Amino acid sequence: MSTTEPDATATQSWRWPESQWRRHVEAVRAGRPLKPERWPDGARVAVALSFDSDHETIPLRDGHTSPGLLAQGEYGARVGAPRVLDLLARFGAPATFFMPAVSALLHPDEARSYTRDGHEIAVHGWIHERNTLLGAEDEKALVGRALDTLTDLTGQRPTGIRTPSWDFSDSTLRTILDLGFSYDSSLMADDEPYEILAAGRPTGLVEIPVDWIRDDAPYFTMDRYGAVRPHSRPRDVLEIWTDEFDAAYRSGGVFQLTLHPHVIGHRSRLIVLRELLDHIAGHPGVWFATHAELAQAVRAAIPPHEIPEHTS
Incomplete structure (x- = not known):
């Protein structure tokens, strides 16, 4: 049973004994804060830009194969990603690209361009599957296959993962530890990096937290057959993100930001990303870091003798 899928008695959770609700709450928890006293080279702030290169995997995950839906994802690979890479190069800002393996197989040159241009590539599932609906063996098999696929395509073995659903099943943490990842970026317990606890025990795994506030999808997503409609002007979102950075x-x-090439890559939205980067770059003491570099920097806050060793 997934931690995010209620059991038959969930609607009667008021009947749970204390041991039960404590067990659920403490299964995966935020541990010690890992913000260092100073950033590399004396920087005042760390800026971690990330892009989830989902492309066609969102409709494919749900078994939707219409050319219209697939074209929306194709836009991210054909137009969005090249524009994003050009913009990052203009600012000399490295970023992390979380890419489903199927997306990388559909666009291998794009996957290789990320690492070739000095960016990081990281795991984002096999086909953007909903990991909270998978059994433990299937989840581990898909993450392992995705890890191997990205390694084979780029020659760079990913050290980080972002779950496709921004959530953990009962087996996700164990899978991440067993496969040797050094950081995760899926949870939301803080603004700053922290160490993940498993049932109260330190794991040594760094969490670089995300949040829907700092994600383009909630503001701009469109579902032609549903009630989901873009509800924000790009410049209103720019104000939110600017306030978050400040x-x-x-x-x-x-300052951690999550974007999607097929969402942010449209012209009116890319303008506000450029203006945001102009604002950030106008401040002294800004360290643009990949998520892996950030994880390495904050990991120094964990004494070496306190980092647990994990084996499969």
Whole structure:
């Protein structure tokens, strides 16, 4: 049973004994904060840009194969990703691209361009599957296959993962540890990186937290057959993200952003991303880092003798 799928008595959770609700809450928990006293080269703020290169895998995951839906994803590979890479190059900003393996197999040159241009490629599932609906063996098999696929295509073995559903099943944490990842970027318990606890025990796994506030999809997603409609003007979203960065800058923390080439890559939206990067680059002491570089920097806050060893 997945941690995110309620059992038959979930509607009567008020009947649960304390041991039961504590077990659910403590299964995966935020541990010690990992923000260092200072960032590399004396930087004041760390900026971690990420792009989920989902492309066609969203409709494919759900068994939808109409050319119209697939074309929306194809836009991300054909138009969005090249525009994003050009913009990042203009600012000299490395980023992390979380890419489903099927997306990488459909667009191998794109996957290789990420690492060739100095960016990081990281795991984002096999076909953007909903991992919370999978059994433990299937989930581990798909993540392992995705890890091997990205390694074979790019020659760079990913060290990080973002679950496609931004959530953990009962087996996700064990899978991540068994496969040797050094960080995850799927959870939302803090603004700053932290160590993940498993049932109260330190795991040594770094969490680089995300949040829907700092994601383009909730603001701009469109479903022609459903009620989901873009509800935000791009410049309104720019104001939110600018405020998020400014607060991170004042506190000396991390500004983490999650974008999608097929969403942010449209012209009116790319303009606000450029203006956001102009704003960020106009501040002294900004460290643009991949998620892997950020994880390495904050991992120093964990004494070596306290980092658990994990075996399959």
